[in-house]
Structure formats: C-alpha cells, structure tokens
Amino acid sequence: MPGLISGEFFQETLALTRRLFIQLQRRPSTLIAGIIQPLMWLILFGALFQNVPQGLFGESENYGQFLCAGVIVFTAFSGALNAGLPVMFDREFGFLNRLLVAPLASRLSIVLASALFITSLSLIQVAAIASLGYFLGAGLPAPLGLLLVMAIVLCLVLGVTALSLGLTFALPGHIELLAVIFVINLPLLFASTALVPLTFMPGWLQWVASLNPLSFAIEPIRYLYLHPDWTFASVVMAAPWGEVSLVQALALLLGFDLVVLVSIQPLLRRSLS
Incomplete structure (x- = not known):
C-alpha cells in the first residue's frame, strides 16, 4: 500500500493510537473492568476447586495453577474480540468518514492504531493476571518462558483482532457486532482446555477443543508454567488426532493468523478505499 513505509504513516498511526488512549484515560472503567473480571475468575474458580485431589488436573499442583493459563488466554481473546468496537463507533458517528477523506499516508493506520491499542491493553491484563497468579x-x-508466554498471547491477539476488524466492516452496526461477540465468546471458552483438561471431556468435545485456536495458546502457556526445562519439541497437548508439540502449537497459531489476515484483506481494501 502506498505510503506504508514513511514517517507520515508512523506519525498518523501514533496519533490515532494516542487518541484511543486519551479516550481510555477519560473513561478508565473499561481497563479497570478488564483487569478486575479475570482476577475474579482466577480467585473464585481457584477457590471453588481448591479441595480437589492433587493430580486431578494433570501435573498442576492446584487448580489455580491449572486455571491461570486459561484465564490469561481468554482475557486476551475477549479483549481482542472487542477491537473492532472503537472503529465501529467511529463509523457510526461519522468520524471514520472524516479520516477516509483526510490526506493520510496510508489508511491502514486506522486499523493498525486499533490493533496497537488492544495489544497494549492485553499486555497490561496479562501482567496483572500473572502477578496475582x-x-x-x-x-x-x-x-525466557515468560517472554514466550507474551509472544503466544500477542500471536493470538493478532489473529483475533484482525477477525474483529473484519467483522466491523462486514456487519452493519455495533448491535450486530456485539451479538456476534456474545454468541462466540463463551462457547469458545467452554470448548477449549481453559477450565478442564481434554481427558475430562466427552469424545466429540475433545475433537472440538483440540481444534480450537484458544487451546493452541492455552496448552503451551500451561506447559511453560509447569516445566522450566521446556524445549520446542516438548509435547504440550495430547489431542485425539495426535500429539502436538510446542513448535507445532505455535505454527498452528501463526497459521490461524495468516488465514484471518488473508481473508480480511479484500474487505479492508474495499472498506478503506
């Protein structure tokens, strides 16, 4: 895209990102709720299953240790799924039309600013959850494992943010976008290994959970928490269709990102042209 590699592009991207942070500063309840909610999940669910026999949840010493990876991933997923809402509101209130007629170096800065904003919030939330955990x-x-945890979270956030932005330009308004978010949010959580291991699930649900992108992020992070001597060849998930190593889980996450990014390209070009 013309103007993509230029000082003007970086300047306008930073300006649009700063605008989102100014909105957050004026309404900090979004960030506060985004931190408090997963912390409540961690505290309440951890307390709910604190008396289960040791070893019931795999190699985890307690349910809180098992749950921490799931809460980290689901929090980042939920935040990234909401990435399109600021752009959707700008579209409905007419601000997006003003940006589209502005002499921008590249209109990609509009969606990139939203992605940077959501990524920053996700890192803050992950830091809070990991600290409490x-x-x-x-x-x-x-x-080194902590850095890899951050990389896995960012990889998931990239794909889900792109998906959310694609939905923003494909759907007619924020009501429809919120409906889609509500419909897919919790089902993807319960159809993953966030709350229970694969061995607890019926056979059909094991297949669904082992193909869920959330599981490809949860299981590597959980393994990194439990095994300081990890390697990229370490098996992190025993799926019904075969064992998944750490490097394979990362490759599947990157593949998910690539599929989403390629899929939304025509839609972004048409919407931002």
Missing part, C-alpha cells in the same frame, strides 16, 4: 500459588515461568 504468582501470589495465589500458580508460580511463574522462567524469564
């Missing part, structure tokens, strides 16, 4: 007994991965 540490004090609740979940521990922390080694420094």
Whole structure:
C-alpha cells in the first residue's frame, strides 16, 4: 500500500493510537473492568476447586495453577474480540468518514492504531493476571518462558483482532457486532482446555477443543508454567488426532493468523478505499 513505509504513516498511526488512549484515560472503567473480571475468575474458580485431589488436573499442583493459563488466554481473546468496537463507533458517528477523506499516508493506520491499542491493553491484563497468579500459588515461568508466554498471547491477539476488524466492516452496526461477540465468546471458552483438561471431556468435545485456536495458546502457556526445562519439541497437548508439540502449537497459531489476515484483506481494501 502506498505510503506504508514513511514517517507520515508512523506519525498518523501514533496519533490515532494516542487518541484511543486519551479516550481510555477519560473513561478508565473499561481497563479497570478488564483487569478486575479475570482476577475474579482466577480467585473464585481457584477457590471453588481448591479441595480437589492433587493430580486431578494433570501435573498442576492446584487448580489455580491449572486455571491461570486459561484465564490469561481468554482475557486476551475477549479483549481482542472487542477491537473492532472503537472503529465501529467511529463509523457510526461519522468520524471514520472524516479520516477516509483526510490526506493520510496510508489508511491502514486506522486499523493498525486499533490493533496497537488492544495489544497494549492485553499486555497490561496479562501482567496483572500473572502477578496475582504468582501470589495465589500458580508460580511463574522462567524469564525466557515468560517472554514466550507474551509472544503466544500477542500471536493470538493478532489473529483475533484482525477477525474483529473484519467483522466491523462486514456487519452493519455495533448491535450486530456485539451479538456476534456474545454468541462466540463463551462457547469458545467452554470448548477449549481453559477450565478442564481434554481427558475430562466427552469424545466429540475433545475433537472440538483440540481444534480450537484458544487451546493452541492455552496448552503451551500451561506447559511453560509447569516445566522450566521446556524445549520446542516438548509435547504440550495430547489431542485425539495426535500429539502436538510446542513448535507445532505455535505454527498452528501463526497459521490461524495468516488465514484471518488473508481473508480480511479484500474487505479492508474495499472498506478503506
């Protein structure tokens, strides 16, 4: 796209990203709720299953340690799924039309600013959850493992943010977008390994959960929490269709990102032209 690699492009991207942070500063309840809600999940669900026999949830010492990876991934997923809402409101209130007629170096800065904003919020939420999980007994991965956890979260956020932005331009309004978010949010959570291991699920649900992109992020993060001696060849998930190693889970996440990014390209070109 013309103007993509230029000082003007970076300047306008930063300006649009700053605008979103100014909105957040004026209405901080979004960030506060986005941090408090997953912390409540971690505390309440951890307490609910704290008396289960050790070993019932795999190699985890307690349910809080098992749950921490699921809460991290689901929180990042939920935030990224809402990435299209600011753009949708700009579209409905007419601000997006003003941007489209402005002399921008590249209109890609409009969606890139939203992606940067959501990514920043996701990292803040992950840091808060990991910190509380540490004090609740979940521990922390080694420094290199912690960096890989952040990379896995960012990889998932990239694909889901792109999906949300694609839905923003494909749907007529924010009511429809919110409806889609509500419909797919919790089903994807319960059809993943966030709350229970695969062995707890019926056969058909094991297949669904083992093909869920959330599971490809949850299981590697959970493995990194439990195994400081991890390698990229380590098996992180025993799916019904075969064992999945750490590097394979990362490749599947990257494949998910690539499919979504390629799928929304025609829609973005048409909507931003």
